Amino acid sequence: MTAATQSVTDRSSFAGARMRIVTSLGGIVIVLVAAAILTPSFYGSANLNDLFRQIGFIGVAAIGQTFVLLVAGIDLSVGAMLGLAMVVSAQLTGGHNDALAVAVLAALGLGLLGGALNAGLVVGRRVPPFVATFATFTLIEGGISAWTKGSPSGQVPPGLSWVGAKSIAGVPTPILIFVVLLAVAAFVLGRTSYGRRVYATGANPAASRLSGVPVRAVVTSTYLISAVLALIAGLMTSGYTGYVDNYLSHNLNLDSIAAAVVGGTALTGGKGGVGRTTIGVVLIAVLIDFLGLLGVGNAGQLLIEGAVILGAVWLQGRGRSAAQTG
Amino acid sequence: MKAHRNPALSRFAVLASTAALVLAASACSTSRQVGGSNSAAAQDCGGKSTAQKQIDAVWQKAGANLGLSGLRPAETNVCQVDTSKYKKNGPYTIAYASQGPTNSWAMEADYFIKNEAAKQHAKLLYASANGDAGTQVNNIQDLLAQKPDALIVQPMGSSVVGQVRQAAQRDIPVVVCTGRLPDGTPGVVSTVGRSYELQGTLLATWLAKKINGKGRIAILSGIPGVPTTEYEYQAAKKVFAGYPGIQVVTRQYTHWSPTEAKKVAAQLAVRYPNLDGIWTDSGVSETGVIQAYQAAHQKIPPMTGDSSNAFLRAASTASGVQFAQSAYPPEQTRTCLDTAVSVLQGKKVANVVEVNSAVYTNAELAKYYRKDCTDNLWIPTELTMAEAKKLKVC
Numbered sequence: 031m032t033a034a035t036q037s038v039t040d041r042s043s044f045a046g047a048r049m050r051i052v053t054s055l056g057g058i059v060i061v062l063v064a065a066a067i068l069t070p071s072f073y074g075s076a077n078l079n080d081l082f083r084q085i086g087f088i089g090v091a092a093i094g095q096t097f098v099l100l101v102a103g104i105d106l107s108v109g110a111m112l113g114l115a116m117v118v119s120a121q122l123t124g125g126h127n128d129a130l131a132v133a134v135l136a137a138l139g140l141g142l143l144g145g146a147l148n149a150g151l152v153v154g155r156r157v158p159p160f161v162a163t164f165a166t167f168t169l170i171e172g173g174i175s176a177w178t179k180g181s182p183s184g185q186v187p188p189g190l191s192w193v194g195a196k197s198i199a200g201v202p203t204p205i206l207i208f209v210v211l212l213a214v215a216a217f218v219l220g221r222t223s224y225g226r227r228v229y230a231t232g233a234n235p236a237a238s239r240l241s242g243v244p245v246r247a248v249v250t251s252t253y254l255i256s257a258v259l260a261l262i263a264g265l266m267t268s269g270y271t272g273y274v275d276n277y278l279s280h281n282l283n284l285d286s287i288a289a290a291v292v293g294g295t296a297l298t299g300g301k302g303g304v305g306r307t308t309i310g311v312v313l314i315a316v317l318i319d320f321l322g323l324l325g326v327g328n329a330g331q332l333l334i335e336g337a338v339i340l341g342a343v344w345l346q347g348r349g350r351s352a353a354q355t356g
Numbered sequence: 357m358k359a360h361r362n363p364a365l366s367r368f369a370v371l372a373s374t375a376a377l378v379l380a381a382s383a384c385s386t387s388r389q390v391g392g393s394n395s396a397a398a399q400d401c402g403g404k405s406t407a408q409k410q411i412d413a414v415w416q417k418a419g420a421n422l423g424l425s426g427l428r429p430a431e432t433n434v435c436q437v438d439t440s441k442y443k444k445n446g447p448y449t450i451a452y453a454s455q456g457p458t459n460s461w462a463m464e465a466d467y468f469i470k471n472e473a474a475k476q477h478a479k480l481l482y483a484s485a486n487g488d489a490g491t492q493v494n495n496i497q498d499l500l501a502q503k504p505d506a507l508i509v510q511p512m513g514s515s516v517v518g519q520v521r522q523a524a525q526r527d528i529p530v531v532v533c534t535g536r537l538p539d540g541t542p543g544v545v546s547t548v549g550r551s552y553e554l555q556g557t558l559l560a561t562w563l564a565k566k567i568n569g570k571g572r573i574a575i576l577s578g579i580p581g582v583p584t585t586e587y588e589y590q591a592a593k594k595v596f597a598g599y600p601g602i603q604v605v606t607r608q609y610t611h612w613s614p615t616e617a618k619k620v621a622a623q624l625a626v627r628y629p630n631l632d633g634i635w636t637d638s639g640v641s642e643t644g645v646i647q648a649y650q651a652a653h654q655k656i657p658p659m660t661g662d663s664s665n666a667f668l669r670a671a672s673t674a675s676g677v678q679f680a681q682s683a684y685p686p687e688q689t690r691t692c693l694d695t696a697v698s699v700l701q702g703k704k705v706a707n708v709v710e711v712n713s714a715v716y717t718n719a720e721l722a723k724y725y726r727k728d729c730t731d732n733l734w735i736p737t738e739l740t741m742a743e744a745k746k747l748k749v750c
Binding site for chain 1: 580606613614619622623625626627644651652666731
């Protein structure tokens, strides 16, 4: 590749990224305007509170997913990690606050083990991330099922409601937690050598290795980060409802990937970031909330969400084509 | 919570959906079942009035508990089946193709049928489908290979019809337990369970009368397409259609998830403030409604559901909440086993056995709420405290 073609490719890539951001922001604006016209109750304080909570839940899981996507991986075990956090917090505490700290530490420890397993399979055995994290998902699900005799349910300690159901100065705690974690993640990815190594590893692992980047360690760290953040999201959502809920993993597993992809983080690694993911998180959460208020049924919601994700992936593909042919 | 909540399958579907998402499409599926009416094979079937009387009695008792007189089932094809051709001497070997303990309801249901088998001195061949229809197909094949005297199926879907037909070809009587198979499935001697139509009709009638036949109500159903969801909804819809003053403003699905229910209910409170009533098919959904309305500082409208300790705990924290509950008891699997034994003893059995259950309102909250037990307990329970502790529900 000559300097000229490299320059054209960079410009095309930059234009593609900018277009995705503009499109996502445009999507948010369109939904917000539509909500103002069709469902004015969208802007009521009760609904906004709930919307902010949902942004917090999806956002925390999506930050972790973004780290993994940036190194060209994918984490399908996020849902299982959520389930693990809920089950551990319920089973070890029996719904009481006394052993909450122990349960949280145990959940984090088990989550790190799960993350390490993902990393071990991907880095150590070169198993494709899709397969490796799916295996971990299945393993954790099986473990939960065996532990709970097939009945993963129960109460979580009321103390957890502080991270899911409460507010501080009128602002729901989930979004506060998300904002703090977002700031930390943005700093780490944007201002530290570790962050640069994450991008370099995702963009070109071979070149990164030759440049002295500890690629294996970097990839490993992203799976650990994703696992821990998924567990935190799990604890937050448990605190929101107060119950262990099988269905939770369903939504957040999907939404965490969707938010990152819609925001413009590339599935091929090396491009994107938590800022873009935040845009995706807001778009997904606002869209789900708006459709819910509209009374659109489950099938309609899935169709529209699916269309938005398709659009995002199509834009990614278009950006790549432009870069390759530019 | 119902027999056919299916987290394992749902999670598989999640992964499948995730894969599709990554490949640029997103779709979600959950277990789907094709339901049939409660009719069994027509051969050797008479005594309609006896069978109908039993069903009428169940409906009347349920209605009476809520102060509703004249609650009657629709005309159905019910009868007494002559089972003399299946008669044999015990002890019996009975195969049980179970849903598997995928939730606390199913865990208790398994416990009850195993206990009942021991009491009846029957050998129970047990196979768990883990909530998966495909697994259940294989399970039934394996169970039939062990030459049981009878087969009890807790069906995960109509995909097991072929295996049930095989049982019929081998002269093995089949009892369908807490679920349904398509109309006319050969080999099905009896279908045992709490009637979906009764649940839907009973709770809708109570709600309609509670709001004096007029007002705006919302419907919260479980998983789209699942018979438990759809049959109960259809029955409720029929009742509400008889009240021109009642407007059903929306129907939403909670997937029998407390989180989803809370989310949906929070939006209900915003979109339709001052609803007059909420009809739900599940205590899980009701729990979410209470939480959401409490968070929104709104008055909780009268509502309905089945009977879980989780809901009763939530209701005990909400002053003045009005509700009606009709239990979907895990204990009904005992009746499934008893019916299978009756068939093997050559006794006449009804082709449709509707099960009684506890029906009550908020006036009896203190009587039914088990503060000493966990949210996993299904109310009321016939478990002893020792059994409940063993199952970790108390």
